[in-house]
Amino acid sequence: MLRLHEIRLPLDHPPEALQEALAERLGAPAQGYTIVRRGYDARNPRRIMLSYTLDVEVADEAALLARGGSMVRAAPDMRYRFVAQAPKELEERPIVVGTGPCGLFAALILAQSGFRPIILDRGKQVRERTKDTWDLWRRGILHPESNVQFGEGGAGTFSDGKLHSQIRDPFHFGRKALEEFVKAGAPEEILYVSKPHIGTFRLVQMVEAMRETIEGLGGEYRFGQRVDGLEIESGARRVSGVILHTGERIASRHVVLAIGHSARDTFERLHANGVAMTAKPFSIGVRIEHPQSLIDAQRFGPHAGHPLLGAADYRLVHHAAIGRSVYSFCMCPGGTVVAAASEPGRLVTNGMSQYSRNERNANAGIVVGITPEDYPGGPLAGIAFQRHWEERAFEAGGGTYAAPAQRVGDFLEGRPSTHLGEVVPSYRPGVTPADLSTCLPDFAVAAIREALPAFDRDLPGFSLADAVMTGVETRTSSPLRIERGEDCQSVNVKGLFPAGEGAGYAGGILSAAVDGIRVAEAVALAMTDGGPVRSSGQHGETPLY
16 A cells, blocks of 8 residues: 555546546556545635545555656555453452543543543543533533533534644544544544534534443443542552542552643642642633634635635734733634533633534634743742733623623723624623723733734635634643653652643643544553553654644
C-alpha cells in the first residue's frame, strides 16, 4: 500500500476525476484506493480546492516508491497494538477517576486489555446529566455536581465535538480513538475529513455505547462518587486507594486521575495530600457571536453553503503591543454560547454546536494568554484568579446566571451597552447588557480592544458593531499541572497517574483521548512489569485547536 499526498482537485470535481488524478500521479491505473484525509484550501474563496491524501493499491509498489519522490511513500501501519494483557487472576483492579474523553479511553483500553477497571465519576450518567444541564440553561438552576463540567462524558460532551488537534502522535493513538468513536456511532467521515466534529447529541449516544462496551468487558462504573482524597503509604509515598465523599475507601495501587480542568475542590485536596503540582499558563476572555452567514460569505465567497464545506470556521491570532497574545478559541460554527458554571455564584461561558451546525450564529472564545506571573501564590492561585472574574461576571449579569453581554461597537468605544442590536445572543438563560471591562483584567480588555480591528482586517466584518460579546470565558485549560514522569506516574506519589486536560497534559477531546490511551498503557505495563512506556516525546500541555 502506498500513501499519496496533495492530490488537489476543484471543489466540484466529478467522481472520476480522483481516479484520473491518481493515474496521472502514478503513471499507471490504481487497483484501488482509500481516502485517508480530505481537506480544503479556501485561501481564494472563488477557487476553493480540495486536497486528498490517499492510500493506494498498485501492482508494483517498489518501482513507484523508487521514482515517486516525497509525494509517494509507503503507507504507515496505523493498526493499534496493545502493549500488555492482564493475567487471568487479577490481584487488584485499577481505578479511573473521571469519565471525560481521557478517563473514557483510559477505561476502554484497560478493559480491552482485561484489567476490569473501576470507573468513578462525581456526576451522573449522561442522560440524567443532560437534564440537569438544561435546568441551568432554561431555569437558571445550577446543580453543582451535575452540569456542563461534571458528569459522564466530561466537558467535551457539551461542545462542538471537535476531533482534531495538533499533537504529535507517532503511535496513531488518535486513529484508535476515532475508530472507537465510529464503532460507538460517529459518522465514518471523521476518519478522513480534515476537521472532524460530532456535535453534542451524537456524543451523548456515543458515550453511552462506549460505557456499555466497557461494562461488557468487566469494567464497573460508579456515578455520584466524588473522590475526596487519596490513601498514600507514608514511607513509600505510594497510593494505596481513594477515599470517597461518603467516607468509603476503595483499595488500588494504580489510580488514573482524569478529573478535568474544573475539579477545583479535588485539586485542593490533592495539594493537601502533597501531590506535586505547579501553576501553568491558561487564557481568559469572552465569547463573540456573529451571523454565521457573514463568516460563510467571507471564508467561502460564492461557495458559501456548499455541502462539502458546511458552516465556515476561522482561526485568528493577534500579538498585542502590550506583549499579550489574543486568539480565537474553540470556534463553534452554527452553534450557541452556553452556560458552563459549576460553582454557585460564579458565571462561565463556553461554546457548543450540533453535528448539523445550522444555528444562526457563529461563536468563538476571544481569549488572552496569561501566565503564573499574573497570579502569583502557588499551584492553586490560578483557581482563585478564575473565581474572582467569574464572580464579577455573575454580579454584572444580575446574579441569576444571566450573562453580561456587550455590543462590539460599545466595547471598542469604552461604553457600557444599554441594549443589543441585530445579532441576537444565543446564551441561555439570558443576557444582561453590561460593561465587560468590569469582568476582565485591564490588560485583557486592552489586548482584546486592539485585537478586534486587527481580526477585522483578516476577516472583514469581525468587528461588526452589533456583534455580541458575552462573558466570561475562564476554563480554556487547567490553571495547574500535576507533575508526572515519563512513566506517566506522579513524580512523588507512585501508582498515581495524572492524565488529560485537568492534569495539564491535553486540550480538547482528541488530545485528551490520546493521553488516556497513553496513560492506560502505562498502567497496564506497571501492573504486569511489562517494561517502559512508549514515549512520543510529547510532554506538557498539547495545543487546543
